[in-house]
Amino acid sequence: MIKFLIHYGSIHLQNFLGAFGRLSRQPLSSLMTISVIAIALALPAGLRVLLNNAELLSDAWEGTADLSVYLKMDVDEFEARRLAIEVESRNDVSQVQLINSSQALEEFRTYSGLGVALEALEENPLPHSLVVRPADGMKGNAEELVNELELLAQTAFVQLDTNWVERLRGILELTQRLVDLATALLSLAVILVIGNTIRLEIGGRRDEIEVVKLVGGSDGFVRRPFLYLGFLYGLLGGLMAGCLITLSLLLLGGPANSLAALYDSNYQISGLTLPETVLLLGTGAALGWAGAGLAAVRHLRAFEPT
Amino acid sequence: MIHFENVYKRYPSGREALKGISFQMEKGSIAFLTGPSGAGKSTVLKLIALIERPSRGTVLINSQNTSRIRRRRIPYFRRQIGTIFQDHKLLYDRTVFDNVALPLVISRLQHREIARRVRASLDQVGLLQHEQQLPLGLSAGEQQRVGIARAIASRPELVIADEPTGNLDPALSLEIMQLFMRFNEVGVTVLIATHDLKLIDRLGQNQFKLLDGKLMNGLDDSLGIATQA
Numbered sequence: 312m313i314k315f316l317i318h319y320g321s322i323h324l325q326n327f328l329g330a331f332g333r334l335s336r337q338p339l340s341s342l343m344t345i346s347v348i349a350i351a352l353a354l355p356a357g358l359r360v361l362l363n364n365a366e367l368l369s370d371a372w373e374g375t376a377d378l379s380v381y382l383k384m385d386v387d388e389f390e391a392r393r394l395a396i397e398v399e400s401r402n403d404v405s406q407v408q409l410i411n412s413s414q415a416l417e418e419f420r421t422y423s424g425l426g427v428a429l430e431a432l433e434e435n436p437l438p439h440s441l442v443v444r445p446a447d448g449m450k451g452n453a454e455e456l457v458n459e460l461e462l463l464a465q466t467a468f469v470q471l472d473t474n475w476v477e478r479l480r481g482i483l484e485l486t487q488r489l490v491d492l493a494t495a496l497l498s499l500a501v502i503l504v505i506g507n508t509i510r511l512e513i514g515g516r517r518d519e520i521e522v523v524k525l526v527g528g529s530d531g532f533v534r535r536p537f538l539y540l541g542f543l544y545g546l547l548g549g550l551m552a553g554c555l556i557t558l559s560l561l562l563l564g565g566p567a568n569s570l571a572a573l574y575d576s577n578y579q580i581s582g583l584t585l586p587e588t589v590l591l592l593g594t595g596a597a598l599g600w601a602g603a604g605l606a607a608v609r610h611l612r613a614f615e616p617t
Numbered sequence: 618m619i620h621f622e623n624v625y626k627r628y629p630s631g632r633e634a635l636k637g638i639s640f641q642m643e644k645g646s647i648a649f650l651t652g653p654s655g656a657g658k659s660t661v662l663k664l665i666a667l668i669e670r671p672s673r674g675t676v677l678i679n680s681q682n683t684s685r686i687r688r689r690r691i692p693y694f695r696r697q698i699g700t701i702f703q704d705h706k707l708l709y710d711r712t713v714f715d716n717v718a719l720p721l722v723i724s725r726l727q728h729r730e731i732a733r734r735v736r737a738s739l740d741q742v743g744l745l746q747h748e749q750q751l752p753l754g755l756s757a758g759e760q761q762r763v764g765i766a767r768a769i770a771s772r773p774e775l776v777i778a779d780e781p782t783g784n785l786d787p788a789l790s791l792e793i794m795q796l797f798m799r800f801n802e803v804g805v806t807v808l809i810a811t812h813d814l815k816l817i818d819r820l821g822q823n824q825f826k827l828l829d830g831k832l833m834n835g836l837d838d839s840l841g842i843a844t845q846a
Binding site: 527 | 666668693708719720724725767
């Protein structure tokens with residue numbers, strides 16, 4: 312039994328090495344085929360990596376999203392201070408900062424560029440407001456808090472600063488769909504490219520196939536070298552796709568870091584993880600095997616010896 | 618070993634290659650299949666190797682009815698038969714050794730056993746010193762002998778050959794035929810299709826004379842008709 316397994320294994324190893332030999336005999340055309348496969352794999356995989364980055368980023372933002380509670384104009388500062396302490400004592404709130412109306416006006420003057428125009432106002436039009444930071448673990452779950460804050464008698468309205476994050480999420484979800492679609496189409500492209508390459512290979516080795524069949528080679532024996540060739544094309548394509556993605560991320564890394572620095576963030580762009588790399592290589596190899604299998608089933612039967 | 622019973626073969630093109638032939642070959646015998654081109658010699662061999670199937674009638678090989686062998690089983694059936702072709706059908710990108718080893722690799726023999734049998738076969742056809750050469754570096758006669766070595770490497774009980782001396786001069790042809798006779802002496806059943814009547818007359822063995830898809834045995838002048846046509 313063990314002997315049989317060793318023998319069986321050696322047949323597959325031979326086929327695998329044979330496929331390597333075939334590729335290396337025509338290095339240029341093999342390289343071109345592998346590049347096409349690599350690009351077709353790198354596009355969806357790379358987009359996926361970018362999407363993951365965007366999702367991590369939006370999660371991070373959502374986690375720290377604050378609520379702005381604008382109080383009614385008739386609430387005085389003392390009342391606002393008392394309310395701030397009350398709200399801060401809630402379990403689902405980690406911190407409350409009071410921004411009184413004069414502070415708000417000061418900020419507004421500084422940042423809006425309307426300084427001179429504001430001089431013309433007789434009195435401060437801004438209310439006191441509370442900046443409420445939800446407790447950790449409240450991510451995406453701040454609805455209830457918003458509702459209760461809105462019900463307070465002193466509240467004019469509550470602004471959830473995560474609105475735009477949610478819009479971003481919507482866009483990301485749509486993008487995710489598009490990437491899924493691109494993945495499906497490009498996977499199909501990889502199957503077709505490999506299938507076509509294998510079809511040409513089968514055509515070029517017609518005589519050999521005929522001879523092998525004449526001396527008693529089974530369909531499996533005839534098919535196996537082509538399956539391995541497809542497998543290898545896919546695997547090497549996946550490997551090259553991984554390199555392309557890593558290289559692209561390195562190129563993006565610098566600008567991304569300086570952008571993050573502008574936002575006072577130490578965000579680091581994340582590349583392919585180990586499981587993702589394995590998945591990429593595995594997908595490439597599986598698609599290669601499938602494409603070669605399709606080509607072999609379709610074309611090998613046609614070459615019955617005559 | 619070979620038993621044809623009222624066998625007809627009509628090709629999809631409509632050509633009737635065999636029109637009801639019956640013959641038998643005992644285990645361990647040797648015979649020639651003669652007749653002009655188009656008489657149906659190749660068709661008989663193709664029916665034996667299951668490259669074609671009969672339109673009507675039965676072909677028994679080693680008591681197996683070939684009509685009952687399914688497509689998937691054909692490779693395994695073919696491994697019992699050594700087949701030799703006029704155009705050698707060698708793989709020209711592989712060495713003589715690898716060519717002869719092919720049927721053994723297909724049958725999943727161990728490496729050591731393969732090497733042993735390949736060398737034994739090459740020794741029998743006198744090509745042992747050429748095992749690492751490519752077939753194109755050999756003469757036509759030597760290439761044919763590589764084909765023969767490949768056919769006998771798996772030690773089949775039955776060897777069939779289609780015009781094995783078709784492209785060879787008389788001296789080489791005789792050499793090849795004597796090779797077949799030697800296989801026969803050790804018990805291999807041999808059937809050779811050829812139109813080289815002079816050579817066969819010298820060898821003096823059984824003949825099945827085919828003409829226009831029919832067997833002409835028993836007619837004294839069949840030889841004359843066959844050569845004229």
